Amino acid sequence: MQDKISRLNALYSYWSQCTRCPLANERKNVVFGYGHPSAPVLIIGEAPGGHEDECGNPFVGDAGLLLDQYLAMVSANPEVRAVAGDKENFNPKLLRDLLRNEYFFTNIAACHPPENRDPNLKEIEACMPRVRELIYLIDPVIILAVGKIALTSLTGKKALSITQVRGNLFDIEIPGRTVPLHYTVMALLHTSYLCRMNDFKQDTSLGAKTYEDFMRAHRILDEYNKHHFGIDIPKRGIPRGQ
Numbered sequence: 001m002q003d004k005i006s007r008l009n010a011l012y013s014y015w016s017q018c019t020r021c022p023l024a025n026e027r028k029n030v031v032f033g034y035g036h037p038s039a040p041v042l043i044i045g046e047a048p049g050g051h052e053d054e055c056g057n058p059f060v061g062d063a064g065l066l067l068d069q070y071l072a073m074v075s076a077n078p079e080v081r082a083v084a085g086d087k088e089n090f091n092p093k094l095l096r097d098l099l100r101n102e103y104f105f106t107n108i109a110a111c112h113p114p115e116n117r118d119p120n121l122k123e124i125e126a127c128m129p130r131v132r133e134l135i136y137l138i139d140p141v142i143i144l145a146v147g148k149i150a151l152t153s154l155t156g157k158k159a160l161s162i163t164q165v166r167g168n169l170f171d172i173e174i175p176g177r178t179v180p181l182h183y184t185v186m187a188l189l190h191t192s193y194l195c196r197m198n199d200f201k202q203d204t205s206l207g208a209k210t211y212e213d214f215m216r217a218h219r220i221l222d223e224y225n226k227h228h229f230g231i232d233i234p235k236r237g238i239p240r241g242q
């Protein structure tokens with residue numbers, strides 16, 4: 001683990017000085033990402049927004065909070081569920097701090113595109129070696145691609161419609177030290193899109209479907225842990241009617 005942390009720190013040091021694409025010119029911070037060095041679930045969004053650029057952390061603001069709430073809803077960790085469920089004294093920072101111990105959060109592009117535009121292909125290509133190296137080092141069981149840019153950048157399939165393929169699994173290949181390595185990616189709707197749509201009430205809403213996607217991703221993790229380590233499948237999710 002110490003070796004992995006050292007290599008992640010070296011990766012951070014390298015990319016925090018990066019000028020490989022024009023996004024370096026106007027950024028305030030390189031939003032490298034953070035989380036557990038061996039996170040079984042790696043969460044990859046699109047690019048930092050203005051808030052992320054200011055603070056240097058990924059997935060902040062309303063979209064980040066919604067992401068954290070989904071993760072809390074499917075969490076097997078009672079502490080995470082308790083913090084998320086404490087409506088009177090809800091502490092979003094504490095929730096994220098707990099989630100950082102279980103997940104790794106990053107984006108396809110580490111620098112904020114001006115006017116909150118999408119990163120272009122050249123910018124994505126410039127930053128993808130960082131993403132691939134993160135995948136290689138963290139070695140997650142499953143990668144959650146949050147939004148179309150993340151999905152198409154990881155899979156290389158430009159024509160995918162995220163609303164049509166959300167919840168689907170994709171196999172991606174990254175270079176290994178000697179042979180290519182394969183990882184499973186799940187497509188998810190971006191939480192900023194879900195915030196804008198505000199469609200959460202019905203069982204058939206985009207919000208409800210996304211909850212099912214988060215559950216399925218974590219069930220894949222549970223099955224993996226049971227198969228490889230004999231760990232019992234934990235209870236997850238919110239009981240029907242709540």
Ligand code: SF4
Nearest residue numbers: 018021024111126127
């Ligand atoms: S977006 Fe990525 S490639 Fe471009 S300057 Fe930032 S760290 Fe470098």
